[in-house]
Amino acid sequence: MQMTEVQRPRSWQGRIPYRLLSVLVSGAQPGSSPLVSTITPTLVHEASFGPSVTRSSWKGKNGNISRGANGIDLRLLYPVTSGTNVPDFGFSGNNNISYPWSYLGANPWFQANTTINFNDKVTKVFNKHTLKAGIFVQRARKDQIAWGNYNGQVSFNNLYGGSSSANGISINASLGFANPGLGVANTLYVKSNKVTAFNWDGIHLDDGTFSNTLVTNRAENNVMAGIRATGQSSNNTIQNNHMRGDHPDCYDDTHGTGTSGTANFWIRDIGFTEFPAGICKHGNE
Numbered sequence: 001m002q003m004t005e006v007q008r009p010r011s012w013q014g015r016i017p018y019r020l021l022s023v024l025v026s027g028a029q030p031g032s033s034p035l036v037s038t039i040t041p042t043l044v045h046e047a048s049f050g051p052s053v054t055r056s057s058w059k060g061k062n063g064n065i066s067r068g069a070n071g072i073d074l075r076l077l078y079p080v081t082s083g084t085n086v087p088d089f090g091f092s093g094n095n096n097i098s099y100p101w102s103y104l105g106a107n108p109w110f111q112a113n114t115t116i117n118f119n120d121k122v123t124k125v126f127n128k129h130t131l132k133a134g135i136f137v138q139r140a141r142k143d144q145i146a147w148g149n150y151n152g153q154v155s156f157n158n159l160y161g162g163s164s165s166a167n168g169i170s171i172n173a174s175l176g177f178a179n180p181g182l183g184v185a186n187t188l189y190v191k192s193n194k195v196t197a198f199n200w201d202g203i204h205l206d207d208g209t210f211s212n213t214l215v216t217n218r219a220e221n222n223v224m225a226g227i228r229a230t231g232q233s234s235n236n237t238i239q240n241n242h243m244r245g246d247h248p249d250c251y252d253d254t255h256g257t258g259t260s261g262t263a264n265f266w267i268r269d270i271g272f273t274e275f276p277a278g279i280c281k282h283g284n285e
Contacts, residue, residue: 059108168195172206207231248273
């Protein structure tokens with residue numbers, strides 16, 4: 001079996017470079033079993049059976065594109081091990097700035113081409129003439145996975161609203177990843193978004209949301225609240241977020257044993273206006 005290693009450039013233009021390179025490995029496994037029988041001096045029977053398999057795979061080298069090797073530990077709705085390949089990353093939101101990106105496709109990707117040949121023929125000699133007759137049968141099969149990245153895609157954006165917009169980020173029980181049986185959205189991780197100038201709230205935690213985490217987000221100049229927790233939302237952690245120019249910056253009308261008598265936990269959030277008092281720290285950023 002022959003193996004060929006093809007290395008990608010260390011970094012395509014704008015692409016996020018990983019520690020090592022990916023490798024394309026391919027090889028063939030041919031085989032043949034011929035059989036020749038002389039039935040009479042003028043009659044010969046020949047048969048052959050030959051399978052052949054060609055394989056190709058596109059994968060990392062020594063685990064170089066795994067989550068563990070690159071120190072990536074993003075919380076996922078469906079957790080994976082540290083040996084799983086990293087997701088694709090994309091960044092956008094500011095004009096005239098070319099952000100880095102990554103695209104690993106379905107890595108580890110593979111394909112296999114299997115061909116099976118069967119040949120059976122007889123040869124008859126009549127004086128000066130030779131006659132041949134026989135059959136040839138071939139079966140070909142191709143196995144190949146799709147190229148989409150099954151490890152997921154992560155996008156970091158600056159979200160900008162406008163007069164016709166609603167909430168910037170809305171977390172509620174109608175989300176596609178909410179629990180359909182309980183009607184709740186829980187254990188989501190909303191991190192490092194910039195939400196600006198939406199006609200409603202910047203980030204909105206609605207009824208049926210609990211045990212979610214909002215961390216290091218920025219909400220600015222939204223018509224209503226920067227971050228709003230309302231209704232039956234509870235046990236959410238809202239931490240190290242920065243708000244300014246919203247109405248108010250921090251808003252929570254729930255009731256419970258959390259921060260300032262709310263049902264949620266506001267931790268070191270910065271805002272200039274708030275309801276109720278005490279859920280946000282005041283001052284310059």
